[in-house]
Amino acid sequence: MKLLLLALLAVNMGGIKYLDSSFNVYDRMQKTVHEYAEPGFLEYKSSALLASHLEENGFSVEWGVAEIPTAFIASYGSGKPVIGILAEYDALPGLSQDTTAFNSPLAGKEYGHGCGHNLLGTGAVASAVAISKWLAEGHAGTVKLFGCPAEENAGAKAFMVRDGYFDGVDCVLAWHPSSVNMIQRNSAIARIGVVFTFKGKPAHSAGAPHLGRSALDAVEAFDYMMNLNREHFPPETKFHYVISNGGEAPNVVPAEAQAYYFLRHPSVKTLKEVLEWTKKAAEGAALGTGTTVECDVLSGNYPILINEHLSRMALKNLIKVGGVKLDDREKAFVDEVKRNSGSTSMGNFSKFETVRDYFGPIIATGGSDDVGDVSQVVPLFKVNTTVNVAGAHTWQMATLAGTTIGTKALINAAKVMYLTAVDLYTKPKELKAVRDEFESVRGANPHYEPLMGDRKPPIDFYTNQK
Ligand SMILES: [Zn+2]
Incomplete structure (x- = not known):
């Protein structure tokens, strides 16, 4: 023995x-x-x-x-x-x-x-x-x-x-x-990494600002709206962001600006709803500032x-x-x-x-x-x-x-x-x-749906970051 x-x-x-x-x-x-x-x-x-x-x-x-x-x-x-x-x-x-x-x-x-x-x-x-x-x-x-x-x-x-x-x-x-x-x-908790790129029109900030449409204004309006939304998003939602592009110089109306967000929630289903709401905020900010916006979901993780x-x-x-x-x-x-x-x-x-x-x-x-x-x-x-x-x-x-x-x-x-x-x-x-x-x-018929869809790994986004 x-x-x-x-x-x-x-x-x-x-x-x-x-x-x-x-x-x-x-x-x-x-x-x-x-x-x-x-x-x-x-x-x-x-x-x-x-x-x-x-x-x-x-x-x-x-x-x-x-x-x-x-x-x-x-x-x-x-x-x-x-x-x-x-x-x-x-x-x-x-x-x-x-x-x-x-x-x-x-x-x-x-x-x-x-x-x-x-x-x-x-x-x-x-x-x-x-x-x-x-x-x-x-x-x-x-x-x-x-x-x-x-x-x-x-x-x-x-x-x-x-x-x-x-x-x-x-x-x-x-x-x-x-x-x-x-x-x-x-x-x-589940997480989505998403980039919002706003595009406006460049102009001299002092000489002809009325001809420009500031993409940075759009980012600021968007971020402000999101911070108001903090109170109203589903409980346990977390989000944080950086302005990954805020323009080049104060005397040029920024033609392009970008906000990089992490959205998080314990539930994947709720997180997807938060993403849709966030997209609406970005669209609203673009509409009000005369700019356009593109949303790119870079990455996503399950709990x-x-x-x-x-x-x-x-x-x-x-x-x-x-x-x-x-x-x-x-x-x-x-x-x-x-x-x-x-x-x-x-x-x-x-x-x-x-x-x-x-x-x-x-x-x-x-x-x-x-x-x-x-x-x-x-x-x-x-x-x-x-x-x-x-x-x-x-x-x-x-x-x-x-x-x-x-x-x-x-x-x-x-x-x-x-x-x-x-x-x-x-x-x-x-x-x-x-x-x-x-x-x-x-459970029966399990199905894994990647949160970033079928996009390629966003290697360029990270290697090009300033
Ligand atoms: Zn680690």
Whole structure:
């Protein structure tokens, strides 16, 4: 009996040993991606680094997925089940940051890993390689790592889902750096990214303003109307915008101006209604200012459909793996970051060593996530491991993500995904339970309708932004 138990335990330990002994490999990799800090759709060096490591480990790599140059799929093994793992590697504007315990943007660098996607991508790769080592021992099944660009701006996963790249995948495993070790219970909210471009007539602003029609006036009228609408939109609607083009010079009546909006709501149906109302506001603003308007939905994301059975399987493995264990030097560094954070520190909220070993209710708060679109077509879970002492999109995350603390967190996440993958490969009943729950939640004749329609990925919009 004892021998049988030991044999069972040893069944999945190979990948764990691999991850423990590869700390330095993935430490170097995440720090290199941290240094590259490339914006969405321009992650050429980051995606190449991750993909080449997978290739060296026997994966076959397909590039240009969904017509996106920095999207790739790396596959290993053969036959069913097919387990997918999501990797991200894009950085954020305004968050360039050295790995110091205080806010220190790097000279001449705009982008930084304020959401820890250098860890996300590297941890996903580490996990996929660990799984491939286990498959190589003679087990049936396939692992597919999805290299997903531009999570922060356009959400490439929605385009990859729309174009059928997740067809035939049985389950997807995902993770994100966080300030708590837990299985995610936040389903996020649906989001539409939409650009309104107004066109008027140029004229000398002082010499002949009566001959001009200001596209900027239209943007201002539109934004004003939207802010009045805040009170009357369906409860839980959120929207925010920037003026992505406000004209060139005060002495020329702007012939073209543009507002870039994010509209959000927990319900996709309500969000679509909010979009229609927003379009009416834009048309009204154009009518009143003698301009015209064009509306372009760039991107859209669904909320995350959380699979309870798969989440429970992952929680067991997270408890097995445990929290992120810091040494004295790392603890001192975390304390210093906290001290330098002032009110932005989440203080004792951040928990490195402990694991949240229970499930609260599913909530729909905060931002949006293109993992949502994947969850509409494949059951998935998302595990969080602790890296940070403040919220996401902060210098604190950008700093901590570039240290060994981040590497420890990514190794832990890789272990949880690895163990859960092995469970899914070896326990067909568990996989069936996951799939059955997924089918029953989606109901008969499920239909995924991408929120951005059939447009091409808006790569040019982002690369041309001033
Ligand atoms: Zn993120």
